[in-house]
Amino acid sequence: MKRIKHATTCWLTRRARSAVILLAQLGCGCAWAHPHVWVDYTDVLQGSGTQIQAVQEKWVFAKSFPVSIVIDMTHLPRSGPLDATSTAAFKTQAFNSLKSADYFTHIYVDGKPIRFGEPQQFAVAIENRKLVYTFLLPLVAPVDISHHAVELGMWDETFFVDYEPAGEAISLAPSMLSTCGAQPFKDQLHPIFGGAVFPLAARLTCGASK
């Protein structure tokens, strides 16, 4: 009788544990989204010598991006930069909130994530009928890529936004040492969308290690 009771208890415990794990996984699973916004990006690392100080970013949104939520479409130019009022509206309503996500820019120094300062030179323009953001994202402290393993990538962990590289997506500014460069690779350490997508990142190297 005791053995039956023990077996029943074990069975129930196993089932309860499975149920809790399943519920937890479902709870986490709800945090995933799937892409609704598509962005082509280019990142140019700014700095001098072997030191990087900031990332100059350019985001080109797909035409389906709902611009009308932010500003009245009649205020949109056919081409060229938006006026200060419209730019401010975009900054307030569709940019500042990205601070919590580090503007989807992920930089790892020796495997550890580092923070960015406040973005600068935020501008919005229309190019080829598409909305374009440009801004400079400074590092809190400069990083010497000749002494550290540095990796940079662009992705939204929730995958609501799909960042796709535009051409040579990550590169170094001409002001940096010519022996330094960025080698693209699939970042298998940071899969998104439940392990379905390995985002593209770049390993920054200098000199002999290039």
Add this chain to the structure above:
Amino acid sequence: MKKRLRLLLLGFGYRGGRMSGRKTPGMGACISGYISGYISRYISGCMLACCVTCMLALPPAAHATDVFGRGDDGGAAVQEAPTHAWAMPQPLRELLVTGIRIQGVLNEKLADALEDVRDGSKPWARWIIILAAFAYGILHALGPGHGKLGVAAYLASHRARVAHAAWLSAWAALAQALSAIFLVLAFGQFFHSELNTVLTRAADLELASYIALFAVGSWTLWSVATRRDCCDISARMQWPDAARSRELDADVAANGDDGAEPRPGIYLAHAMRPAAVRLPQRPVGRSARSSALPQPSGRIWIARQIFFTGLALGIRPCAGALFVLLSALAYGVFLTGVLAALAMAVGVALTVLLIALASLGVNRALTSRAQRRGQSVERVRRVLALSGAVFIVGFAGLQSFLLLAGMVAPSLS
């Protein structure tokens, strides 16, 4: 007086339920039917009130959801690099990535075609929109959301037919599209100055959806627990051989239930007959262990279940449909946007239907397994129904709690 009261209760109460099979229901059954009818109406009223309140009457939310699906509650969140990153198998990953790329292309086509409709430059642009939206819907529903979990949980735990699965998938997808259309139309027509809050409102509907799902799940749980649930009785399963059944009837009439001559196959036919026949002293639909309602009440019950489950799942609009509708509204071609949202819903319904059919298969496999093992099919189905309802209530309750407690921010799907 007692008779009048009984008639009054029957008139206003739930006409289905266990009392329906009886010619002269007792007072207790009348009151029970009245209460069940009242509760089901109360739940439906609560759900509708919940939807309408959340969509229009709630004060501006403390949070705001932007076009990136992000809240405005700030706070830097730099993530530590995980050492054990889980990845899907490569073929599945490549398939999903290809699907996502195609979605991007279709999305771009949709935007281009909307511009063409606005400019009137291409007469076939509307057809392109419908086709692109349909294909986009099929692929888009492969991602999380769109009620797949709710549909799967419901169908895996209920004796439903393929037609029920099709109705539930189609209704959930249509409700999602209608929710998006209604939301954008309301903001476009009446609250145009607050159009920038439309995504916040859409995200708020996530809570309404979970609360409604919790209500429907509770109703199902209550129905199953009190044996007021029903499902259609599978004719093929219950009546495997009509000729043999008639033979059995003749034997029972001649010799009584115990006097039937044993013949090959007779036990199977006997075992698979409804309890009401095996126990002729009990009226049909009133057997102590049978939870099945007579067919007409059963159809109503399952139709109500499909309606409310689909509605609960579809309250939360799909952000994909919202974005298309918003673009169409901005271009002054809202009706084309509505067409696109509906075509997208058809595509979503097809994908959800695949999941629904798989869930039906799971239900049937479990039932068949129980049959093969000589277990009580009814008991297995009851356990499945209870588990499904408990799962839906638990999941919807957990999500509602997390959202209400502010532990999780409302999000777009």
